[in-house]
Amino acid sequence: MVVELPPDVRRYIKDKFSKLVNPVTLHVFTTKNHCLYCNETLEIAKIIAEFSHLIKIEECECTTDSQTAKRFNIDKHPAIVVHGKEEYGIRFFGIPSGYELGSLVEAIVDASRGDTEIPPDVKEIVKSIGKKVHIQVFVTPTCPYCPIAVRTAHKFAILNRNILGDMIEAIEFPDLSQKYMVMAVPKIVINDKVMFEGAVPEMFFAQKILEAIE
Amino acid sequence: MFGFEKHQLIVVGGGPAGLTAGMYAASMKIDTLIIEGTSKPRLALAEVINNYPGFVEPISGVQLLSRMREQALKMGAKIVKSDVISTQLSSHPKMLTTRENKIYSADAVVIATGLQQQSLRIKNEQKLTGRGVSYCAVCDGPLFAGKTVALIGSGEALIEEAERLSGIVGKIYVIQVPPETVENKRITGISEKIELVEKARPIEILGEEYVTGLKISVSGREELLDVSAVFIATEKIPTAKLLENSGVRTDPRGCIIVDKDQKTSVEGVYAAGDCTCRGLQVVTAAGDAAVAAINASVYIRRKLKGVSR
Numbered sequence: 001m002v003v004e005l006p007p008d009v010r011r012y013i014k015d016k017f018s019k020l021v022n023p024v025t026l027h028v029f030t031t032k033n034h035c036l037y038c039n040e041t042l043e044i045a046k047i048i049a050e051f052s053h054l055i056k057i058e059e060c061e062c063t064t065d066s067q068t069a070k071r072f073n074i075d076k077h078p079a080i081v082v083h084g085k086e087e088y089g090i091r092f093f094g095i096p097s098g099y100e101l102g103s104l105v106e107a108i109v110d111a112s113r114g115d116t117e118i119p120p121d122v123k124e125i126v127k128s129i130g131k132k133v134h135i136q137v138f139v140t141p142t143c144p145y146c147p148i149a150v151r152t153a154h155k156f157a158i159l160n161r162n163i164l165g166d167m168i169e170a171i172e173f174p175d176l177s178q179k180y181m182v183m184a185v186p187k188i189v190i191n192d193k194v195m196f197e198g199a200v201p202e203m204f205f206a207q208k209i210l211e212a213i214e
Numbered sequence: 215m216f217g218f219e220k221h222q223l224i225v226v227g228g229g230p231a232g233l234t235a236g237m238y239a240a241s242m243k244i245d246t247l248i249i250e251g252t253s254k255p256r257l258a259l260a261e262v263i264n265n266y267p268g269f270v271e272p273i274s275g276v277q278l279l280s281r282m283r284e285q286a287l288k289m290g291a292k293i294v295k296s297d298v299i300s301t302q303l304s305s306h307p308k309m310l311t312t313r314e315n316k317i318y319s320a321d322a323v324v325i326a327t328g329l330q331q332q333s334l335r336i337k338n339e340q341k342l343t344g345r346g347v348s349y350c351a352v353c354d355g356p357l358f359a360g361k362t363v364a365l366i367g368s369g370e371a372l373i374e375e376a377e378r379l380s381g382i383v384g385k386i387y388v389i390q391v392p393p394e395t396v397e398n399k400r401i402t403g404i405s406e407k408i409e410l411v412e413k414a415r416p417i418e419i420l421g422e423e424y425v426t427g428l429k430i431s432v433s434g435r436e437e438l439l440d441v442s443a444v445f446i447a448t449e450k451i452p453t454a455k456l457l458e459n460s461g462v463r464t465d466p467r468g469c470i471i472v473d474k475d476q477k478t479s480v481e482g483v484y485a486a487g488d489c490t491c492r493g494l495q496v497v498t499a500a501g502d503a504a505v506a507a508i509n510a511s512v513y514i515r516r517k518l519k520g521v522s523r
């Protein structure tokens with residue numbers, strides 16, 4: 001698979017990246033062993049990084065028990081972790097292609113700004129969360145609603161460092177999809193405890209987090 | 215999430231309510247897009263309308279509709295033909311996705327989708343939604359790669375979903391439900407993976423935690439299909455489904471709840487016409503739509519100036 005971006009997508013990315021403020025690092029984790037889309041994921045990250053001098057790539061071709069992978073809590077490949085103004089828990093497992101490319105671009109902008117657009121009442125709730133939260137959003141690249149859920153998870157990760165927001169491409173991780181019975185996307189799993197499907201409003205999503213940590 | 219098309223106001227529906235809302239907003243210099251659905255507005259089914267003020271001689275529904283459409287365009291509204299399949303309305307900007315996966319964003323939305331056919335109401339359809347029952351083949355199809363699935367539906371939606379699924383799954387049983395407008399050979403011509411079950415009616419989706427099969431009746435005889443998923447593709451997207459999780463409140467019948475200003479429970483979202491189950495007449499649909507459009511326009515102007523309500 002060769003990754004090529006159509007002109008309107010290139011324009012969209014350029015426009016988005018005009019808002020970058022602080023440097024952003026994409027930590028890309030690949031491995032030589034049985035990794036379906038490792039090469040393509042790295043390629044996408046590189047193409048994206050070409051759009052702005054503020055975006056840097058740190059590649060780790062390493063197994064999950066390497067030190068770096070452990071530091072970032074990487075338990076599967078390929079993965080991209082987006083760090084910007086701070087070291088956020090914004091992660092992509094599997095290839096961020098199709099509709100998810102937009103999620104990656106927007107996560108980069110938010111990470112660079114260190115802020116995100118979200119209704120004030122939701123912001124307040126998310127910021128007040130004092131416990132560790134792990135959000136997994138299962139997607140397929142052809143799903144038009146999935147980025148809405150992925151964006152919400154990543155927005156929450158920007159607002160609160162206790163929150164890890166993972167996009168997981170369901171097809172690349174069949175064991176995980178099986179474990180969580182992913183039969184519709186987006187499927188959201190919070191702390192292995194609360195699960196729901198659909199691109200829901202941010203307030204609904206925040207309430208589900210509260211339910212998971214109570 | 216790219217290839218957004220931005221407008222100040224998006225009106226969903228191309229019946230008298232949608233066209234009137236579009237016309238009013240456009241005449242108030244609001245950048246307005248009407249997304250008219252692919253299904254016929256109910257007005258198009260009315261042979262004669264003899265109670266619409268000003269038309270002393272009865273006018274046919276189709277004629278009245280085409281005049282309203284012309285007037286909306288003349289005032290500057292833009293119109294595209296497509297079905298909105300999902301919405302995100304509580305955040306700003308509001309986002310709507312159409313069947314072609316195109317995403318539109320707007321500051322305000324008027325919903326004018328008319329009366330809607332409900333889900334297929336097959337036994338267990340609701341219970342197993344998200345557990346193998348799906349209304350979105352592009353989204354969930356890949357999760358059933360290589361498997362045997364059933365596809366139930368009608369019209370162009372059925373053809374589109376059959377095309378999408380045939381590239382992904384192993385085998386598809388296709389069941390056409392009324393109105394059976396698609397020729398059988400158009401369905402079977404799509405792929406060898408398709409087995410069209412003729413004269414069949416779905417009775418029950420089987421499964422406790424997830425779909426394990428589909429019970430159908432073929433010319434009165436019951437049969438079991440061994441499938442891992444049931445995809446549903448009818449022409450109309452029920453408003454309740456469209457608004458699911460968007461925060462817009464509907465009553466138990468699925469009618470959108472509005473106040474006297476045609477405001478729904480979500481800021482910046484208005485509704486008018488049959489989808490509110492009020493009036494159920496052309497004149498009330500048009501009247502309520504005008505109120506909705508005026509209030510939506512005021513809302514947009516205020517938002518532009520940074521004034522909250």
Ligand SMILES: Cc1cc2nc3c(=O)[nH]c(=O)nc-3n(C[C@H](O)[C@H](O)[C@H](O)COP(=O)(O)OP(=O)(O)OC[C@H]3O[C@@H](n4cnc5c(N)ncnc54)[C@H](O)[C@@H]3O)c2cc1C
Binds near residue numbers: 456
């Ligand atoms: C046979 C018949 C006779 C009638 N006679 C009269 C009469 O004499 N006088 C009278 O006043 N009224 C009459 N009515 C009622 C009148 O037609 C309706 O009240 C009126 O059409 C309601 O307008 P509306 O715009 O709310 O809905 P509709 O006219 O039903 O239009 C709904 C629109 O929404 C679109 N839509 C739906 N879902 C979506 C989606 N997901 N995305 C995008 N678009 C979507 C549809 O394609 C359609 O364009 C009659 C109705 C019928 C069926």
